Amino acid sequence: MDARSGHRVDPARWVAFQTISAVHRDDGYANLVLPKLLTEHHVHGLDAAFATELAYGTLRQSGSLDAVIAAAADRGVERIDPPTRDALRLGAYQLLHTRVATHAATNTTVDLVRTVAPGAIGFANAVMRRIGRQDWPAWLDELGPDDVGLRYAHPPWVVRAFRDALDKKSELEDLLVADNTPAPVHLCARPGRITAADLAAETGGTVGPYGAYAVHLAEGSPGDHPAVKRGLAHVQDEGSQLVATALADAPVDGPDSRWLDLCAGPGGKSALLGSLAALRDARVTAVEVAPHRARLVEHAVRGLPVDVVCEDGREFEDDPFDRVLVDAPCTGLGALRRRPEARWRRQPNDLPPLTRLQRELLLAALRLVRPGGIVAYVTCSPHINETRMTVNETIRRFDGGIEQVDARPLMENVTDSGDGPAVQLWPHRHGTDAMFLSLLKRA
C-alpha cells in the first residue's frame, strides 16, 4: 500500500485513478502522466500492466461509463464532484469491462472514495451496487441497443464523421472496434542505415506488410532497443511511413534536391525524408512553429541532411522546392487508438480553426513548390472537412494549375485505399492510423 494513497488503495488502482484525474483536471495526456506515476509509485510488472489497462480503458470508455453512472446515480455526471466521478468511472470500468470480481471492484472503489471524497462514501457505494446489478450488454439494452457510439464509446459527432468518410459504410463497427484496441508499436528502419529485415531480426519484430522500412514490435519498450538508441530506427506508425515515402517516390519533372517539410514537429517524417534525401543528394528544410517541437525535430534528425527552421509555415519564404510535405495539424481522429482521452476531448468546434489553418498551410505549400514539383497534403484524420474538402477548396483558391496525382500506385502493396486520386488508410483495414494523403502537382 502507498502512504500517499491513504493506506487503503492498492498502488495500481491509485496510479490509474491519479492518471484519470490528471487527464480530466489538468487536461493532461495519459501517455505522459501514467509512466511518471508508475515510476513515482514503484509500480512494475503485472501491477503496471493492470494500472495501464484500468487507466487507458476507463479514459477510452468514459463517455459510455458516464451514461451508466448517470442512470445508476439518477443524476447527470456533471452533478457529481470530480474526485467521486473519476473514482466511479474507474469502478464502473472494472465492473463492466474487466474480469475483476463485483465485490472487489465495489470495495476498492468505496475505499478510493473514502480517501479522496469521504463525504461521498454512501453515495458511491449505492451507485456501484446499482451498476453491478447487471453486465454491460444489459446496460446497453437498457440505455440504447442501437447506439453504436454508446456501444463502442465514441461521441456521436465522431461516429458521424467516420460514417461520412468511410467508402464502405458497413465497416463502421470494425473501425470503432479497432479504435478500442491498443495500437502496436511500429518502427521505421532508416533507409541507408539498417534494413527492415535486419531491424526485425535485431528487435524480435516482424517486417511490416506494406512499407519498405516498417517493423512491427510485439511488445517491449521501443526506446530501449539499441537500434533506436543508435539512430538507426525510430518509432513511427507504418501509415506515416507510407505517406512520407509516397512523397519521396512521386515522379517530379526536373531537379530533385530541395525538399520541404512545412509542419515538421516532432520530426518523424522529417527523419524518414532526411534519410531518403541523404541517399539521393537532396536536402530537407523542416519548418515548425512551436519552439519546443522544433527542438524535438532537431533531436530526431541529428546526422541527417535536414535544416530545422522555427517559423510559421504560412509566412515561410525561400527559393522554390521540388517536394513539399504538409503534415497538417488536425483533430487526430485517425489515431484514437493511441490516445485514450482524445475522442472525448476533441469537440466539433475544433474543426473550423483547424481547417482554416490547414487551408492556409496548403496554400503556402503550393506557393513554395516549383512548377513540376509535388506537394503531399497529409492528415492523421479521415474527417472529410480536413481531407477532401480542404484539398478541393485550396485548389480552387490557388491561382494556378494544380493536378491531383493518383497516390495509389505509390503504395504498391496497399489495397483498398479508396477510389483515388487520394489515399485513405484505416486502422481496421490496414492496421495503420487513418492517414490521408493527397498528392498535388503544380503545372
Ligand SMILES: C[S@@+](CC[C@H](N)C(=O)[O-])C[C@H]1O[C@@H](n2cnc3c(N)ncnc32)[C@H](O)[C@@H]1O
Ligand atoms: C501533425 S503534426 C506533424 C507531425 C510530423 N510531421 C511528424 O511526422 O512528426 C503538425 C505540426 O504542425 C505544427 N504547426 C502548427 N501550426 C503550424 C504553422 N502555422 N506552421 C508550421 N507548423 C505548424 C504543430 O506544432 C505540429 O508540430
